[in-house]
Amino acid sequence: MSDHSKSSPLKSYFSVWIALLVGTFLTYEVAKIDLGVFNSAVALIIATTKALLVAMFFMHLKGASERLLKLVVISTIFFLFILLALSMADYGTRPWS
Amino acid sequence: MSDSYVAVHGETNDPALRHHFATEEQQRNASSLGMWIFLGTEVMFFGGLFCAYLIYRHWYFGDFGAASKSIDAALGGTNTAVLICSSLTVVLAIWAAQTAQRTLMIAMLILTMLFGLAFLGIKGKEYKDKFDEHHVPGASFSFEHEEIPGHPGQYANPRHAEIFFALYFIMTGLHALHMIVGLGIFTWLLIMAWKGRFTPHYHTPLEIGGLYWHFVDIVWIYLFPLLYLIDRHP
Numbered sequence: 001m002s003d004h005s006k007s008s009p010l011k012s013y014f015s016v017w018i019a020l021l022v023g024t025f026l027t028y029e030v031a032k033i034d035l036g037v038f039n040s041a042v043a044l045i046i047a048t049t050k051a052l053l054v055a056m057f058f059m060h061l062k063g064a065s066e067r068l069l070k071l072v073v074i075s076t077i078f079f080l081f082i083l084l085a086l087s088m089a090d091y092g093t094r095p096w097s
Numbered sequence: 098m099s100d101s102y103v104a105v106h107g108e109t110n111d112p113a114l115r116h117h118f119a120t121e122e123q124q125r126n127a128s129s130l131g132m133w134i135f136l137g138t139e140v141m142f143f144g145g146l147f148c149a150y151l152i153y154r155h156w157y158f159g160d161f162g163a164a165s166k167s168i169d170a171a172l173g174g175t176n177t178a179v180l181i182c183s184s185l186t187v188v189l190a191i192w193a194a195q196t197a198q199r200t201l202m203i204a205m206l207i208l209t210m211l212f213g214l215a216f217l218g219i220k221g222k223e224y225k226d227k228f229d230e231h232h233v234p235g236a237s238f239s240f241e242h243e244e245i246p247g248h249p250g251q252y253a254n255p256r257h258a259e260i261f262f263a264l265y266f267i268m269t270g271l272h273a274l275h276m277i278v279g280l281g282i283f284t285w286l287l288i289m290a291w292k293g294r295f296t297p298h299y300h301t302p303l304e305i306g307g308l309y310w311h312f313v314d315i316v317w318i319y320l321f322p323l324l325y326l327i328d329r330h331p
Binding site for chain 1: 126129130133134136137141145151152155170174178185189247307308311312314315318322328330331
């Protein structure tokens, strides 16, 4: 975050950019292969990796010093998890529907 | 005693530092924390839609596959690349502000907006295709004799496919609305940059505007595989 050197952020920005483009190409190509039940798992793993790259390097979560910020991010993910997990624990286990 | 008081609350000559903040760093952190809290509410807002998607995808698995296959995934993939490039130009604009390169900052902001407009243009083409194919939920909706991927001879239930398209239009539409709001924010940032308001010292609006833009990018990163890439394999 601080200015150790002027060129280091640029290098990471361009590396992340290329990684994101490769991830997009990868998820597009892998979707054409039949992996059975793992299709959506692979798609979501690639998407989450890309989202993490954007959050860590472009949104500067990596190196963020403020604890309050980390609390907000972690609780956001936690509440999203509650929303999705509890809903699917209900809808996913209804043998009668 | 009075010295340290002055050091904390004194009227410095820096117009960028509001008097209720002790230091510039505290002011910056407060702004970005506010933006992150807003983004947290946005995650929950989109989360509800993702939850609805999950439930119906679970119920109407094959129908969703057939409906998803009718969307042009190449257009969606291009749009993903366009948004990723726009995220890069946003961080480059902030870097330019930090290193006092005004021309580069303005160029990067304009480039970001052009990528945003390109995204909306491609989206418009996609929507037009869906209107032409009568895949828009409503009175003229039609999705007859579309095979379920992996089940030859079995056809998708048009009512179930209609739910997929309803989710598709609501989720991508809401995302496109966020893009339009983002373009508005970046127009304002461009005017501020043009007027020379951003310095290596003070460029918080650029940073929090950028946070919003990256968040919209992340939403798309999930929408792309979930709406465009399910059951693409032959």
